[in-house]
Amino acid sequence: AQSVTQLGSHVSVSEGALVLLRCNYSSSVPPYLFWYVQYPNQGLQLLLKYTSAATLVKGINGFEAEFKKSETSFHLTKPSAHMSDAAEYFCAVSGAGNTPLVFGKGTRLSVIA
Amino acid sequence: GAVVSQHPSWVICKSGTSVKIECRSLDFQATTMFWYRQFPKQSLMLMATSNEGSKATYEQGVEKDKFLINHASLTLSTLTVTSAHPEDSSFYICSARPHPLPGELGETQYFGPGTRLLVL
Numbered sequence: 001a002q003s004v005t006q007l008g009s010h011v012s013v014s015e016g017a018l019v020l021l022r023c024n025y026s027s028s029v030p031p032y033l034f035w036y037v038q039y040p041n042q043g044l045q046l047l048l049k050y051t052s053a054a055t056l057v058k059g060i061n062g063f064e065a066e067f068k069k070s071e072t073s074f075h076l077t078k079p080s081a082h083m084s085d086a087a088e089y090f091c092a093v094s095g096a097g098n099t100p101l102v103f104g105k106g107t108r109l110s111v112i113a
Numbered sequence: 114g115a116v117v118s119q120h121p122s123w124v125i126c127k128s129g130t131s132v133k134i135e136c137r138s139l140d141f142q143a144t145t146m147f148w149y150r151q152f153p154k155q156s157l158m159l160m161a162t163s164n165e166g167s168k169a170t171y172e173q174g175v176e177k178d179k180f181l182i183n184h185a186s187l188t189l190s191t192l193t194v195t196s197a198h199p200e201d202s203s204f205y206i207c208s209a210r211p212h213p214l215p216g217e218l219g220e221t222q223y224f225g226p227g228t229r230l231l232v233l
Contacts, residue, residue: 034221042225042227043225046224051220100147101208101222
């Protein structure tokens, strides 16, 4: 069984400040991990993914995430927040093959000018 | 690349009617498509997994006869909400997983823009 826990349903940062969104996972098989972003009334856009290659993964819009097996974490970071980063962020896990994604509950990021 | 479309983007219908939502992968063939439901300010809940040419696999608690899924081709899956009622009002999102190219794992899902359903 797989599960994802996103710590903090709402994170607020100042424009230009570091963004840190936390994600911990549980998986009985080697996990594939994803971060998706959702803007209001839209679908999900893939930010980045971990698929057992490099543990530090760089994604779009300046985001990156580090896979830490010892901590079962896959936290999302961005050095400097922009107003356009305000959205809902979802961490998700899946296994190999045709297994579906299991999503966390999401973290709403607000960016304050 | 990897674009998924949904139609319609929003629909309002009367209670008791049926509504069909289409999900298309525009530039790739999708061996598997997934249907999710999302309530306001909540995460996505997987409803069913569909593979082209076979019956969909529904998650526990999802009524098969109410949410009919057809995956007729490698680029099209449809979700029909039959005899819709106000409690079926929600945001429905599909995703598609491409058939992996040689050397790829094919684990990534690409999401459609969603369909907002309001049942009066």
